[in-house]
Amino acid sequence: MSYFAHSDELPDWAAKVPDGWGMDWLKWSVELSTKRPTESEQESLPYISNEDIASWTGQLLIEEPRPAEADSRVFQKDDVLFNKLRPYLAKVYHATFDGASSGELLCLRPSKVVEPRFLFYVLVSKGFIDAINSETFGSKMPRADWEIVGHQPLPLPPLETQQRIARFLDEKTARIDGLIEKKRALLDRLAEQRQALITRAVTKGLNPDAPMKSSGIDWLGDIPAHWEVLPLRRVLRSSTYGISASLEPAGGVAVLRMGNLTEGEIDFGDLRFLDDVDQNLMLEVGDVVFNRTNSLDLVGKAAIFRGGADFPVSLASYLVRFRFTERYLPEYSNFVMGTDGLLRLARTLALPSIGQANLNPSRYAQIEFPIPPVPEQAGIVSYLAEQIEKLRRVSERISQSLRQLTEYRAALITAAVTGQVADLA
Template identity: 30%
Template sequence: MRNKELLVEVQDLSVDGSEELLSVSHLTGVGPRSDKNVTMTAAESLDGYRVVEPGDLVINTMWAWMGALGITKQTGIVSPAYGVYRSRPAAPFEPRFYDYLYRSPTYVMEMTRVSRGIWSSRLRIYPEVFLRMAVPVPTLDEQIAIADYLDRETARIDTLIEEQQQLIELLCERRATAIAQAATQGIDHAPLIESGNAFLGAVPAHWIVSRFSREMEVNGGQVDPRDYPWVDMVLVAPNHIEAGTGRIIGRESAREQGADSGKYVAKAGQILYSKIRPALNKVTLATEDCLTSADMYAMSSRHGDDHRYLMYFLLARPFHTFATLTSLRVKMPKINREELGEAPFLRPPTEEQRRIAAYLDNQTAKLDVLITETERFIELARERRSALITAAVTGQIDVRGAA
């Protein structure tokens, strides 16, 4: 059938905007906006928003190509830019079945094909186009059987995915703990004494406890990234560094990034540290001579310390906590040079720094392998979930009688 034989567009408007505000996600469908990670600012007034009822289909007109649509399970209001459709009386329409079907990759792909727009990221599906689209219509009994089957099977997969996500959180916490312990207490089990700093706590008695400004030198002087030779140098910004791991993500030159404001020059091997919140746990070592954005510091040890150890020290929870709390005390969400200079600093003997860095390289590598394997398992489970839904709603598997 055509969608228009099952559904009709409704435009019931809220009188005062007092109903619960709902949002649409390509990941979770329709639900309360308060439960979703929405970064866009809400409108000051919700008067004139569209009222939706349980069983209505809600489509984010601009993001349907990403699968941002679904059947709502509750009464609420949605943006007037959304499309709202309600089943016709006596139409063979089981909301759960069509929630699976409309959000399936196959149907989302078809909606993308018929959407209109100049750019792929700005495609829109208009009501008249959506209502003309064809849609499979099993008998109502079959729709219910398929929805029951998918409810059971997807719940099992979702539980498995959640368990694996919890495992990743545990592994990441173990990684952070290993870094914090080794970078602030060492691995040689030396006698500990109180450092005199609330963040550092007890430290090995033979380590030097100092201030950041006494131990580290921060690069100064900006260059124009549009000039030669800077324009062809790699430009590192906070978004190129993976939080908490020190890994660099991607490699693009200043020219490729269209950089046009002042940047800092960093030498290979220098420490690159993000100074903006919430990216204060983004630290890495420059793998080559490069530029850094104005949101980063490029720095070196004044005493020839092992930079890999220093990277781990800056990643350690005590230092990150200090930087975060310090940045909260200023208007701009960042830590400036003066505040960074007051940060507590630990300097073990150089050879011990190397042993700590090698130890953490080994420990974090093992944990990273486990994290990667778990992430791959989750990816495969999601692919299995998607394939199962597509097969069920398109009749490729017969679920009648399935337990």
């Protein structure tokens, strides 16, 4: 007799299934395949890693899988691969071909009592993922081993019902995914519109009839004839690197890292702290924080510090603080630093280092900036703040709709695989 016939300890997501459905430990209905590829298989089998699988949807993110690696596991068509590293990412793949996979992917081979596509939907359901995630080990890179995964409940309706549920979910999730993709495309277009709006305003001004002149700078092009162009060092009052120290989850002073710079603003989520920091390294309202060292695609990222925190704030060593003279408004500078043209220039100036790129002061200080009169800078900042807020409100409505669709998709899968959808049980 199944354990579940007399168990009152089922997790909530699987506690109520229709009469006539079975239920058992996952490990009794699937086989964990641990076969390693032979030398010839390693050369011939396509290889996928956990990074190649999209979260929640199970779609492959690569068009042509790579050749297999030595430390991999062989899988067959209709096996279901479950990512045991950071399982909250919900990376589950229903194999449509024979291949080899990363050792981080558990290769589960369905038995005759479970349909592969139904198994996929159970494993990618939010209830199952949450149950696995609650039992992981390791803080920085949480993992779930086979003992954790195998000792999860697996609803087992009749095979014909499993097939009907899988077909239903294939159809419904395809429609939902299509809507999600359209909304993400809308968000991308809004982001492009935002970038074009900023670039146009800070490099051409707000007067379309203003006489223009060549700036002599490739990324900047023509600018209003009455504007100046100066290297960054000419408009800086001071600049300084941040702190090189081991950071803690709590303390007296927040230390900004690269991840806290988001679309020109400071995000105070996921902060790290130190107990004591030199007063000269404390940020003041109007300081612009610039990322000088990181992977090349992140060099040049900047954000303005507007205050608003309940604690003093400093910055990490790979960031640099810019404090401007009265002739260059920090809000205007922050917009300029966010333009694609300046970012591309900054990244061409960055020197390669070990696994990183470094934009040192002798290089970033020479980057030339457009300098309108201060009243004009203020007008551009005011105009951009108003327009960007309008775009932000539109983006937030789309993002909210996107979140609702995503939540509905997850709830629908869990409901279907537990028999809570009418006419499918």
